[in-house]
Amino acid sequence: MNDTHPTSVAKALRTGWILLATSLPLGLVLEALHAFKVRGFLESAVRREMWRLAHAHGTLLALLLIGFAAVAERHLASERHASIARDLRLGAVLMPVGFFLGGVLNREGDPSLGIVLVPLGALFLVSALVRAALATR
């Protein structure tokens, strides 16, 4: 357990940084698409919404992972670190990826199939957060 604990928290921290490093540039890219009036982006309301959500969720969930890594050791029961960190990482990655894929092969009124990753990720995330709340010292 002693080996697992720092490893799982470190993985969460690394995932948080990676997620932040991809989500923030996504925001820049979206801004550029607006700036240069790229019609493939602007004329699809679903795509615009999906990618905006991907950017927002990716950024905020990355911060959540970094915050988790910062407080886990001090405030969470150590035997729960590994499972909570795993589910948090899964949720934090699946949700923005799902939103992004939802806006790739979308039709006019619906996102594409990739959107199913979003509720899946949400389940992991909720599960992790509930368990984190219960494991708080």
Add this chain to the structure above:
Amino acid sequence: MRRIFPVIALLCVAPLAVGLALVWGPDPVAVAAREPLRERAADYEGADSCAACHPDHHASWERTFHASMTQLPERDSVLGHFDGRPVEFYGRSAVPFERDGAFWMRIPRGEGEREAQVALCVGSNRYQQYFERVGEGEGGELRRLPILWHVGEQRWMHLNGVFLEPDDTRWDAHAASWNDNCVFCHNTGVQPRMEASERRFATRVADLGIACEACHGPGEEHVRRMASPLARLATESGTLAIVNPSELAQAESLALCGQCHSQRLPDPLERLSEFLDRGPSFRPGDELRGHVTPVTRETPSVSSKRPELFRERFWRDGTARLTAYEYLGVTQSPCVKGGELTCGSCHSMHSGDVHGQLEPELRGDRSCTQCHDEIARDVSAHTHHAPESSGSRCLECHMPRMVYGILDIHRSHRIEVPDVRRDVEAGRPNACTSCHLGETAPWAAQAMRAWWGERYEAPRSRPDGAPLDVPEALASLHAGDAVQRAVYARQLGREDAAEPPRERAFAMASLVVALGDGYPSIRTLARRSLERLERELDLGLAGELAAYDAFGTTEERRDASLRLLELLRARAAARCAPPRPGQLIDEHFAVDLERIVQLLDLQSDHVISIGE
């Protein structure tokens, strides 16, 4: 140094993913352009591309009837009740129904019937017409089906009962083509692409309905230029490569609306085949001259079979008496000739009430007093009427209702001063007697002379020869031509007339007689007026009026009129003031049929037949 590469790779993930998605994902521009009848050609981009950068303006346009003028038949665009219930006109029936998610009609053909699938809907405000596809291929001709859905009355109507023309029991009489007719004004970026030799069409439009580029001009160059954020920052209005209607000079601003709100012919007429191929050449920012010539009363007919084709669309003094001539009317007005008026002075395309495209305050006097504020300060001094009465409303006198269109009577857009002699001798409605419904033309002329001077003379005669001692409204209802009769069939039931409903038994009696008019649309207008008066007076006629069918047989209509006249005679005394002499009804509320028949005999034999 080795660690920098993963960082760069991470930062590139999102741009790469977005780039790949845009390259391999579906292209929304191409998807929109593949919709039936649509093609983004000839510098047009389509309203969707405007929405991307101007979402608020797009939304404010999208709620208008301009936007929904022409639509593909879908669940949320079809207004008619395709419920499988038969609707009967002139002894035969049609059945609008749904099958496999599509909208169909079973309609008479010869002695039998046929089925027609709705391929296009035109109209969304007053009524909605339906078109079927005829001929091979997607670009075949779209032909009008014989019944339409009337939004106000919430019922199906035969086209013959909506257009201004006598009863015509032929079910295919109005099977007009969309491709060389409606398409011009009810869509944007029109290319009829007619092959005249075989009468085949490959019609395409940039947008179904009247969309952004109808007023702002083709947007391709604007979209190209504005793709650069630096260009947007540096751009002044002159380099936008798009028209801002509010910055146009008066003539160009008027032409913008006049490209559709005026009947017109190609200028010169020989360009007709060019228009039927590539569409009209007018673009926003142009003057109409050089592209089209607005039709006037003097325009020679283009139909050898109908030499009166254009003349009958105007009152004798050249004032338009049909809708879609607003441009002509307003350009005949002193407010344009000697002032700065444009359509945009009153109408607004992105705000206000979509019914009329008017801001609420501009629906009334404000439309005039925004310029003529000196009159607003003491309105009675100008009108000689009580300030709150309809006689003090600017539009009632200067833009009276005398224009037929879409089964209603609308305001004239020729802004002018009423003149009883001019109006009566031109055989057109007069503002005074459109409100003082029980008064004669000489009475109105005398009042005008007393208030505004000797230049207002009494009329000497009516073109139809009806005596001037008969109230002008009643003489016009019975002896006038079809448009006059339609106007007064509506006006005799108006809520804000000088005579309150209890003093209008005379109007009811004459309106009941008008239920037997030879034009079904006039009968419908008379029925609506009677219903309005009945709601005020509660004479017990409501049931009989509800049962009255403007499309019934002559005998059915005659019997209904006789029953209504009898009910009126029996019940009016309890609720109505006694009629005055000369109002074609005696003190016992019995209609003076002998005099009315004399007036009816003065009706011209000339048949007016005006479709839309």
